[in-house]
Amino acid sequence: MTTGLVRLYRGLLLLYPAEFRDEYGRELCLVLLDRCREQRSRLAVLLVWIHAALGVLTEAPKEHYHVMLQDLRHALRVMRNDAPVTAAAIAILALGIGSTTAVFTLVNGILVRPLPYPDTDRLVAVDEHERESDSPGNVAFPNYQDLRARTRLLEDLGVYSEGLRTIRGEGDAETVPGAQISDGVFPILGVKPILGRAFTREEDVPNGPKVVVIGEELWKRRYAGDPGILGRTVEIGPRRFTVIGVMPASFHFPERAELWLPLQLSPEQSTRADYFLSAIGRLRPGVSAQQATAELASLMKQINRENPKTDVGNSARAVPIRQSITGQYRPAVITLLAAVGFLLLIACANITNLLLIKASVRAREMAVRTALGASRPRLIRQLITESALFGLAGGLAGIALAYAGVPALLSLIPIELPRWMTFTIDARVLGFALAVSLLTSLIFGVAPAFGASRVELTAALKEGGRTGTAGARRNLLRNSLVVAEVALSLTLLAGAGLMVRSFLALRHQPLGFTTEKILTLDLAWPGDLYPQGPKARALEANIQHELASLPGATNIAFASGVPLASVWGRSLTVEGFPLLPLKQAPGIFHTIVSPNYFRALGIPLVEGRDFTDADWDNPMVTIVDESLAKRYWPNGSALGKRVRYGPPENNEPWHTIVGVAGKVRSENLPGRNRWNVYIPFDAQHLPRAMILRTSQDPMSLAQAVRGRIVALDRNIAVSQIHSLQQVIDRAAWRERFFTVLFTVFSSLALLLAAVGLYGVLSYAVSLRTHEIGIRMALGASARQVQAMVMRQGLLLTGLGLTCGIVAALALTRLMTTQLYHTSPSDPETFIAVTVILMCVSVAAAFIPARRATQVEPVVALREE
Amino acid sequence: MAARPTLSRDTFHILVALADSDRHGYSIMQDVADRTSGQVKLSPSTLYSAIKRLLETGWIEELEERPDPKHDDERRRYYRITKSGRHAAIEEAERLEELLADARASGLVPKRS
Numbered sequence: 001m002t003t004g005l006v007r008l009y010r011g012l013l014l015l016y017p018a019e020f021r022d023e024y025g026r027e028l029c030l031v032l033l034d035r036c037r038e039q040r041s042r043l044a045v046l047l048v049w050i051h052a053a054l055g056v057l058t059e060a061p062k063e064h065y066h067v068m069l070q071d072l073r074h075a076l077r078v079m080r081n082d083a084p085v086t087a088a089a090i091a092i093l094a095l096g097i098g099s100t101t102a103v104f105t106l107v108n109g110i111l112v113r114p115l116p117y118p119d120t121d122r123l124v125a126v127d128e129h130e131r132e133s134d135s136p137g138n139v140a141f142p143n144y145q146d147l148r149a150r151t152r153l154l155e156d157l158g159v160y161s162e163g164l165r166t167i168r169g170e171g172d173a174e175t176v177p178g179a180q181i182s183d184g185v186f187p188i189l190g191v192k193p194i195l196g197r198a199f200t201r202e203e204d205v206p207n208g209p210k211v212v213v214i215g216e217e218l219w220k221r222r223y224a225g226d227p228g229i230l231g232r233t234v235e236i237g238p239r240r241f242t243v244i245g246v247m248p249a250s251f252h253f254p255e256r257a258e259l260w261l262p263l264q265l266s267p268e269q270s271t272r273a274d275y276f277l278s279a280i281g282r283l284r285p286g287v288s289a290q291q292a293t294a295e296l297a298s299l300m301k302q303i304n305r306e307n308p309k310t311d312v313g314n315s316a317r318a319v320p321i322r323q324s325i326t327g328q329y330r331p332a333v334i335t336l337l338a339a340v341g342f343l344l345l346i347a348c349a350n351i352t353n354l355l356l357i358k359a360s361v362r363a364r365e366m367a368v369r370t371a372l373g374a375s376r377p378r379l380i381r382q383l384i385t386e387s388a389l390f391g392l393a394g395g396l397a398g399i400a401l402a403y404a405g406v407p408a409l410l411s412l413i414p415i416e417l418p419r420w421m422t423f424t425i426d427a428r429v430l431g432f433a434l435a436v437s438l439l440t441s442l443i444f445g446v447a448p449a450f451g452a453s454r455v456e457l458t459a460a461l462k463e464g465g466r467t468g469t470a471g472a473r474r475n476l477l478r479n480s481l482v483v484a485e486v487a488l489s490l491t492l493l494a495g496a497g498l499m500v501r502s503f504l505a506l507r508h509q510p511l512g513f514t515t516e517k518i519l520t521l522d523l524a525w526p527g528d529l530y531p532q533g534p535k536a537r538a539l540e541a542n543i544q545h546e547l548a549s550l551p552g553a554t555n556i557a558f559a560s561g562v563p564l565a566s567v568w569g570r571s572l573t574v575e576g577f578p579l580l581p582l583k584q585a586p587g588i589f590h591t592i593v594s595p596n597y598f599r600a601l602g603i604p605l606v607e608g609r610d611f612t613d614a615d616w617d618n619p620m621v622t623i624v625d626e627s628l629a630k631r632y633w634p635n636g637s638a639l640g641k642r643v644r645y646g647p648p649e650n651n652e653p654w655h656t657i658v659g660v661a662g663k664v665r666s667e668n669l670p671g672r673n674r675w676n677v678y679i680p681f682d683a684q685h686l687p688r689a690m691i692l693r694t695s696q697d698p699m700s701l702a703q704a705v706r707g708r709i710v711a712l713d714r715n716i717a718v719s720q721i722h723s724l725q726q727v728i729d730r731a732a733w734r735e736r737f738f739t740v741l742f743t744v745f746s747s748l749a750l751l752l753a754a755v756g757l758y759g760v761l762s763y764a765v766s767l768r769t770h771e772i773g774i775r776m777a778l779g780a781s782a783r784q785v786q787a788m789v790m791r792q793g794l795l796l797t798g799l800g801l802t803c804g805i806v807a808a809l810a811l812t813r814l815m816t817t818q819l820y821h822t823s824p825s826d827p828e829t830f831i832a833v834t835v836i837l838m839c840v841s842v843a844a845a846f847i848p849a850r851r852a853t854q855v856e857p858v859v860a861l862r863e864e
Numbered sequence: 865m866a867a868r869p870t871l872s873r874d875t876f877h878i879l880v881a882l883a884d885s886d887r888h889g890y891s892i893m894q895d896v897a898d899r900t901s902g903q904v905k906l907s908p909s910t911l912y913s914a915i916k917r918l919l920e921t922g923w924i925e926e927l928e929e930r931p932d933p934k935h936d937d938e939r940r941r942y943y944r945i946t947k948s949g950r951h952a953a954i955e956e957a958e959r960l961e962e963l964l965a966d967a968r969a970s971g972l973v974p975k976r977s
Contacts, residue, residue: 023914027889027941031908032888055907063913 001487005049011764012053015060017067018377028052042783071385078386085358086390089351092755093394095748096347097440098401101425101433103340103741105406108432109423110329114323116420118190119282124289125324126157126279126296128314128688136324137314139279141270146303147316153287153295154318158184159263159277162254166524166717167222168235172710173717175524176218176260178236186213186260188282189253195219196230196245199262206266212241215258216249236261238528252419254278266561272310273582281318292318325418331818332738338811339495343745343752344436345717348444349481350487350756355387355448356478357763366453376453383449384442390439399425399433415730447477467537475764479796482753482760486800486837487807489746489753493833494808496739496746498815501829502822503739506732509821512664513563514602519698519705520562524717533683537616539712540594540687546708552641552696553705555600558687560592563601563666564731566689566719567591569674574632575642575654588628588675589666592685597678598623598661602695608639608659611680619682622655628675629660645677655679691724698723735820750837753800754844761793761848773857782853789852793845801834871956874914877904879923879945879953886927888940889915915943923949 006029011026032052039045079086114120127136127488128143139147139159148157158181165178183204192198194216203209212234228422233240252258270276283292296316304311307637359366366379403425410423451474530536540558547556561567571585581587591597593612598604606626615621629638642654667678681687694701702721709718720729729736767770772785812824822829871879881887881895893906906914918924927942944951966975 020916024916028912029907030940031890031893031911035893035908051905052907052909055909059907059909059913063916 001042002033002045005036006033009049009052009056012056015056017060018061019067019375020063021752022375067381068385071382072389074382075386075389082358082692084776085354088755089354089390090393091348092350092354092752093390093440094401095436096344096399097395097398097433097437097753098405099398099745099748100340100344100436101398101402101429102405103336104432105402105423105425105429106409107333107337108426108429109421110326110333111322111421112428115190117253117321121219122155122283122285123188123321124154124281124283124292124318125321126154126281126316126318128275128300128316128467130312130314136319138275139277139316140272140310141265141277142272143300143303143316143726144182144277144279147296147299148298149818150302151281151292151295153284153292154281155284156188157281158182158188159279160185160254161263161277162257164522164719165236165259165261166490166526167218167259168526168715168717169228171222172714173524173526174222175522175717175719176258177256178261179254179257180261180263185253185280186247188280189251190282191247191251191253193245194248196243198241198245201258204262204264206264207578207855208240208262208264210239211244211262212236212242213245213247213260215247215251218258219246235526238526255418258415272307273312280321283318283366289318289320302326325420329734332734335495335815335818336738336741339492339742339745343749344440346488346492346749346752346756348440349485350752351390351760352444352447353478353481353756353760355390356451356474356481357759359383359448359451360474375844379453380449383453384445387441387445387449388438389441390445391437394440395433395437398437399430402433403430409741412733412740414726414733446791453478478594478760478763481676482756482796483800483803485753485756486841487804489749490541490680490801490804490833490837491808491811492742492746492749493837494804494812495815495829496742497833498812498819498824498826499735499739499742501737501826502819503732505821506735507664507728509729510663511563512603512662515728517694517696517698518601519564519692519694519701520720520722520724520727521702521705521718522562522720523558523687523690523709524719525686525713526715527686529713529715530686532686536686540681542712543690543709546712547562547690547692547705550704550708552694553692555596555693557597557600557691558594558681558692559597559689560590560685560687562689562691562720562724562727563591564567565727567666570645571647572628572675572677572728573644573648575644577632579648582647582649586675588645588677590645591666591676591678592681592687593678594681595688597691600691601664603664606660606662607637608657611678612657615680616682616809619680619684620653620655621658621680623659623661623678624657625661625663625676627663628677629657631675642675645679699726738818750840753837754840757793757796757841758844758847760796760836761789761845762851764792764847765789768852769855772852772855773859776855777857784850785852785855789849790842790845793841793849797838797841797845801837804837805830805834865949871952872914873904875918876953876956877906878911878914879949879956882924882943882945883950883953884943886942887973888942890940892943918943918949922946923952925974 009032010025010029013021013028014023030051035048035052036045039048114124117123125136126139126147128139129137141159144157148154151157160179160181162177162179164175167174167176181199183199183201186192186198193213196213199211200212203211214229214234219225219229223232226232229243229246232243234243236243236259247260281292283289293316300314300316304314369379371375386560406423406425446742525536525539530539544556544558547553560732561593567589568591569587570590571582572588573579573585593611595613595615598610605623607624607629611621611623624638624643632638633641638657638660641657643657644652644654646652661676661678664676692698692701692705699722706718706721709716775785776782809825810828814824877896877900878892880899881892887895889908889911893908893911894903896906915924919926923946924943925946927944964973968975
């Protein structure tokens with residue numbers, strides 16, 4: 001029994017640090033054996049053994065702790081002794097980890113952090129889409145009703161339509177984001193009001209009660225948190241609604257909505273051919289989105305069979321909610337994460353090199369310690385402790401950098417993001433940063449640790465620590481690392497270059513209108529106070545008059561929307577050309593404009609005339625853009641021809657073309673452009689936007705413009721006051737954001753690669769001082785010595801560039817969908833980044849090469 | 865040197881055990897147990913952790929030669945108290961004595977007749 005117990009005890013000793021075990025393991029077993037022999041009964045032996053085993057369990061961690069303390073003290077001493085290298089390593093790490101952490105903050109906010117709804121995994125966005133198409137489409141109301149009634153895999157289905165609403169009464173009118181929702185939406189999202197109640201099924205019926213649920217922030221902001229808010233009547237748009245509930249401040253759906261009205265649609269108001277609703281559903285427990293999609297698709301087939309008239313071949317599907325709302329950001333965010341990962345790798349390569357150089361300098365220290373009895377695992381453990389310490393220090397500095405960097409990063413986002421997207425450095429981000437720090441310290445610490453601990457005693461001691469025998473192998477590793485750094489930076493630079501080029505292509509495309517010194521704003525006035533017709537027209541005239549007298553305002557126009565901010569797509573039918581079914585009819589963008597619109601925006605009129613005030617009474621006229629005119633009347637004039645807008649079979653009235661305007665881009669920047677057509681304001685349409693041309697910085701007029709309009713009537717809501725330049729920045733913010741980040745990261749990569757090359761060459765020169773001394777003593781000229789060092793540098797760079805170009809060509813192809821009018825293998829970009837990297841490398845190699853020429857042969861030889 | 869490390873109970877017992885003769889680990893353990901009538905029972909782990917610490921501070925040393933050829937087991941390591949170790953143990957004993965004297969003076973502990 002005793003032998004077995006002692007063997008077991010010996011196994012337990014594995015808990016000790018190897019050093020302690022080697023030193024005392026045998027003694028411990030001997031003592032235990034003696035103690036056991038002394039005992040008379042088996043039970044006593046067992047008790048002695050348990051006592052000893054407990055001793056191991058309590059003492060082994062303490063021994064580990066002692067070793068760690070020792071290593072840490074040693075590591076701190078090493079770091080202090082070589083402060084410049086330490087500082088450089090920590091700075092490089094901080095850059096790598098800081099950038100990675102900042103980007104992970106984005107990833108966390110968009111892709112990882114749970115959405116603020118319970119059981120998010122069971123939420124799905126439901127859409128109707130063309131059978132062969134991937135792009136999501138909206139749902140027709142009657143189809144929603146049928147799907148909701150028939151689905152067995154969804155717990156419930158709800159629909160909503162978002163839009164801005166104007167609140168009036170008690171203070172200035174205010175435009176807030178809101179939504180009309182079906183009764184199912186709140187229960188599906190699983191969020192309950194903090195006050196009052198949500199809509200009931202009975203309320204969501206045509207002509208149902210006029211009730212509203214408002215958000216907590218709106219309640220506090222506009223109604224001062226009135227405890228008697230329930231039952232209070234508020235004016236929204238032209239109608240009065242009774243508040244029945246307040247949703248918690250954390251709840252925003254969709255996007256930034258602050259008030260919710262019941263949908264109250266009837267099938268008559270919304271046919272199977274009108275797709276304007278978004279849908280959301282909750283899966284029954286255990287049901288997957290794929291299963292729900294299969295069910296919805298077969299239900300849609302049924303519905304289409306039952307309604308052959310409106311069967312346009314649509315199918316339906318369920319997409320997990322996160323995928324649906326983050327899908328548009330995913331590719332860019334992942335590209336960015338990959339980019340910053342490259343940067344981190346470059347930082348690691350840099351530090352590995354730094355530590356390798358240090359390791360060879362420390363070969364003598366290692367040799368001495370080995371001679372004094374330190375085992376190899378012991379040395380490795382100590383070196384890994386050193387790099388972990390570096391990692392942690394770099395990680396802390398990196399987190400500090402991320403704290404500073406994230407706000408700077410967010411300041412690049414000019415728009416109000418959906419409320420679920422919050423970017424804060426939370427526990428998950430901190431955990432990530434810590435994990436990255438330790439992981440990187442492992443990556444850059446392992447090679448030097450194993451290299452340095454492989455000490456060949458006599459050689460290292462004899463050589464006086466200048467070069468180890470492992471020198472050749474280590475040189476190879478160092479050089480490969482520099483090649484990898486250059487290759488990685490080229491890849492990053494190529495990615496950044498392509499994004500810059502794509503962004504420039506996007507931003508410098510001809511827009512067809514001036515963007516400077518233009519102020520734009522959205523207007524909403526209550527239809528009950530200013531019904532369409534003369535009253536509205538009088539108000540328009542008043543506003544125009546008020547603003548015309550503002551110093552600096554040179555041109556004022558009204559429109560249905562601001563270009564690149566809101567457009568209205570419709571279909572086109574041209575008189576004398578075949579009538580096409582809705583699906584094949586060409587799409588147009590349709591803007592209602594006041595006279596002066598073209599002048600204010602600097603859009604040239606190629607032919608014909610501008611609208612006049614007289615058109616208000618005789619609105620069946622239109623201005624089309626030049627490309628439309630060229631397409632239909634390539635050889636003649638478009639003037640006098642007639643066109644019709646809207647679904648072809650609807651027999652909308654004909655508009656006569658009175659003018660042809662220059663081509664403009666009015667939808668979002670990267671999207672495909674459609675033809676633009678314009679019609680004049682009439683008794684049917686109210687202006688929703690204003691465009692002011694100014695003679696000074698447009699934003700300097702913003703306050704005055706708002707003030708004058710509100711002074712006319714505080715029931716008019718003025719929102720979205722931006723310069724047209726800002727509108728464009730907003731339209732292209734995502735492209736700009738990712739381009740800026742990519743450029744920053746690749747510049748850092750370039751810097752690190754240069755530092756890496758410089759470090760390796762400097763070290764090589766210092767190793768070769770003796771050789772260079774001999775060469776110079778034998779008559780080599782400074783120029784020859786310089787060329788020798790430069791050659792080494794350029795060889796490494798050349799290898800790196802070659803590998804980098806191959807890697808970049810393979811990787812940038814993955815960016816194709818994110819590039820606008822730019823080929824992922826754009827030769828100019830590739831040439832440019834190669835040249836940049838080459839110049840930087842030459843500069844980085846030049847300093848050590850220069851230093852090599854300053855070697856004094858006598859001094860170098862005397863050192864021996 | 866930095867502030868003198870305070871002596872833990874185990875350390876003190878080991879120094880006392882080594883005060884009259886050089887001993888190997890098991891012998892230290894037995895001596896401590898005998899002197900305290902079995903009240904202080906060191907486990908092998910606590911014993912050797914303490915020995916390691918004592919070796920590091922230089923209060924004990926490991927012997928190269930075996931002191932007691934009769935009972936010698938060549939596999940065992942023997943330890944001897946050093947001058948500084950003896951000094952530390954004496955200081956500790958004096959400290960304990962003073963403490964006891966204080967306790968007696970205050971009447972907490974009955975005076976020895």
